[in-house]
Amino acid sequence: xxxxxILFNDAQKHIPGGVNSPVRAFKGVGGTPLFFKHAEGxxxxxxxxxxxxxxxxxxxxxxxxxxxxxxxxxVRRQLEHGLSYGAPTALETEMADLICxxxxxxxxxxxxxxxxxxxxxxxxxxxxxxxxxxxIKFEGCYHGHSDSLLVKAGSGALTLGVxxxxxxxxAFATHTLTLPYNDLGAVKAALAEVGQEIACIIxxxxxxxxxxxxxxxxxxxxxxxxCDQHGIVLIFDxxxxxxxVALGGAQAYxxxxxxxxxxxxxxxxxxxxxxxxxxxxxxxxxxPLGPVYQAGTLSGNPLAMAAGLATLKLISRPGFHQExxxxxxxxxxxxxxxxxxxxxxxxxxxxxxxxxxYFSGADDIVTFQDVMASDAERFKRFFHLMLEGGIYLAPSxxxxxxxxxxxxxxxxQTTLDAxxxxxxxxxxx
Ligand code: PMP
Numbered sequence: 056x057x058x059x060x061i062l063f064n065d066a067q068k069h070i071p072g073g074v075n076s077p078v079r080a081f082k083g084v085g086g087t088p089l090f091f092k093h094a095e096g097x098x099x100x101x102x103x104x105x106x107x108x109x110x111x112x113x114x115x116x117x118x119x120x121x122x123x124x125x126x127x128x129x130v131r132r133q134l135e136h137g138l139s140y141g142a143p144t145a146l147e148t149e150m151a152d153l154i155c156x157x158x159x160x161x162x163x164x165x166x167x168x169x170x171x172x173x174x175x176x177x178x179x180x181x182x183x184x185x186x187x188x189x190x191i192k193f194e195g196c197y198h199g200h201s202d203s204l205l206v207k208a209g210s211g212a213l214t215l216g217v218x219x220x221x222x223x224x225x226a227f228a229t230h231t232l233t234l235p236y237n238d239l240g241a242v243k244a245a246l247a248e249v250g251q252e253i254a255c256i257i258x259x260x261x262x263x264x265x266x267x268x269x270x271x272x273x274x275x276x277x278x279x280x281x282c283d284q285h286g287i288v289l290i291f292d293x294x295x296x297x298x299x300v301a302l303g304g305a306q307a308y309x310x311x312x313x314x315x316x317x318x319x320x321x322x323x324x325x326x327x328x329x330x331x332x333x334x335x336x337x338x339x340x341x342x343p344l345g346p347v348y349q350a351g352t353l354s355g356n357p358l359a360m361a362a363g364l365a366t367l368k369l370i371s372r373p374g375f376h377q378e379x380x381x382x383x384x385x386x387x388x389x390x391x392x393x394x395x396x397x398x399x400x401x402x403x404x405x406x407x408x409x410x411x412x413y414f415s416g417a418d419d420i421v422t423f424q425d426v427m428a429s430d431a432e433r434f435k436r437f438f439h440l441m442l443e444g445g446i447y448l449a450p451s452x453x454x455x456x457x458x459x460x461x462x463x464x465x466x467x468q469t470t471l472d473a474x475x476x477x478x479x480x481x482x483x484x
Contacts, residue, residue, distance in 0.1 A: 058102035062090045083431075083451035084438045094121035096461035099447055107447035108466045112457040114449075115295050115320035118379070118408065119369055120461025126324050129365035133357050141352060146360040153367055154322070154330065158303050160312045164332030165341060166355040170294035170319030171199025173329035174257065176341075176349045177315045178203060180331070181255035181288035183347035184340045189249065191256045191287075193236040195265035195423040198257055198292050198317075208233035236262055237270060237421050239277035250285035255315075260305035263295040263455035265426045267404045267411025275311045282314070288337065294319035294329065295455065298367065300407035301376055308407065324366030326359035375460065379408040382467065383458045386410070389471040397478035402429075410456045412437075412448075426453065436484065437477050444473025 066073035074080045074088065081088045089107075093100040097120050099109045112118065119126065133146075147166060155161045167173050178190055178201075190203060198204045206216040206228040216231040218224070232249075234241045236258075246253065256278055262268040282289040291313035296305040298321040306313055315333035322328055332338060340347045353359075370376070387403040387410055394401035400416035413420055414437070415429035434452035441448055446469070449456060 059090045060087050063087050078451055081450045084435045096120040097466045107445050108469055109447045110456045111449050112459055115457050116325045118321050118459050120459040126362055126365045129361040130358055133361035139356055144357050146357055147355040150360050150364055161332045162335035163338035164330050167329045167351050168327045168353050170329045171201055173317035173319055173331040174198040174292055175201035177290050177317050177331040180347050184337050185254045187252055187254040188230045189252045190254055191232045193258055194233055195236050196259045196262055197264035202227045203231050206231040236423055237274050239274055242281055246281055246285050253287045255288040255290050257290040257292055260291050261296050261406045265453050267409055267455040268420055269406050271421055275309050279311050289313045290315045292317045300409055322363050323359050324362035326362045328359045328363055379460055382462050383408050383410055390474050393475045393478050397482045399478050399481055408458045440477035440480050441473050446470050446473045
């Protein structure tokens with residue numbers, strides 16, 4: 056038995072499913088999850104001392120690669136001064152100022168400890184600000200696991216939402232409408248009926264939780280226009296895209312200004328951090344300035360601020376995101392060439408340093424149905440073949456892939472060699 060197998064068996068005694076977040080259990084791809092003990096640059100190292108080129112990057116935060124010396128030093132320096140005070144620090148002001156300077160739609164920002172908290176709080180704020188209860192989200196988008204967001208569409212576009220998890224009261228779900236992603240017509244039709252009741256539209260500006268689906272031309276612009284028309288707060292959930300697809304996030308990439316934005320992952324440099332913010336007039340509704348309650352014992356934690364600040368400063372250097380995007384393009388082009396050569400139907404999507412891989416004969420991937428029509432069984436086999444070849448992809452056909460600045464020519468070649476072998480094997484099976 057491998058160390059990971061032994062550790063996974065042990066883990067299941069006292070941890071539900073052996074993991075502290077479900078996708079880590081490899082349910083989507085089968086087999087035993089790898090247990091890691093170290094990570095450096097573009098690599099993660101498992102408990103059996105095997106090294107993998109990592110395209111998960113802790114699900115997004117590690118845009119500089121793992122264990123970046125300047126980030127670790129910043130945390131070490133802060134460590135000397137204590138772990139948490141539950142009182143304001145200069146670091147938090149520095150963080151707020153930096154976020155607001157990097158993302159022009161942000162006038163004010165509140166730090167929290169996860170993406171889930173960020174979206175949950177932004178939605179409460181939008182409801183408090185508008186005095187309306189119902190929210191709109193899109194099929195295939197994920198915004199964390201708060202009750203209002205674990206809801207799927209009812210049988211018709213305007214029928215009440217239904218919980219997507221036991222434990223979410225049906226009554227909560229009635230306040231969430233779920234519409235098809237990239238379908239502006241559906242949004243217009245819904246708002247023509249119930250526009251006056253909608254507090255906010257929350258959207259992943261690039262959908263990264265159904266693999267990677269870029270917004271269709273005009274979709275985000277249309278959401279902006281519709282929200283203006285109906286007095287609805289537009290929330291971009293940039294937990295994944297923020298500071299990744301461009302320094303200013305997807306809103307800079309697509310040049311659309313949301314009213315509120317949520318961030319996580321990179322903003323904490325690998326520590327548990329999220330934040331939400333946006334227009335001053337809306338943010339002033341948050342306690343203690345305003346009546347909408349929101350709080351957190353560890354919010355703005357100094358170690359987390361130190362890691363996040365060091366990360367944001369390092370990724371602000373000119374050319375950083377272009378370099379990342381170029382690696383990602385070369386990776387996808389190389390994979391496509393090898394899949395084509397092997398005669399495997401294969402499509403990729405990319406926005407900056409975020410990518411999607413699909414075993415699909417479709418011309419393009421635009422809708423949730425396009426994603427669901429791809430061959431998830433083939434992905435499973437590809438995932439394990441790549442793992443054998445020393446490449447760690449997200450263990451699910453429905454998660455975006457991430458590159459880091461530590462990925463270079465060596466990692467590119469290793470990945471493409473592994474893929475060439477994997478595609479050949481897939482062809483035979
Ligand atoms: N929003 C988006 C777009 C996400 O991708 C995620 C997590 N992957 C979340 C929110 C929730 O963040 P967290 O897991 O930190 O609660």
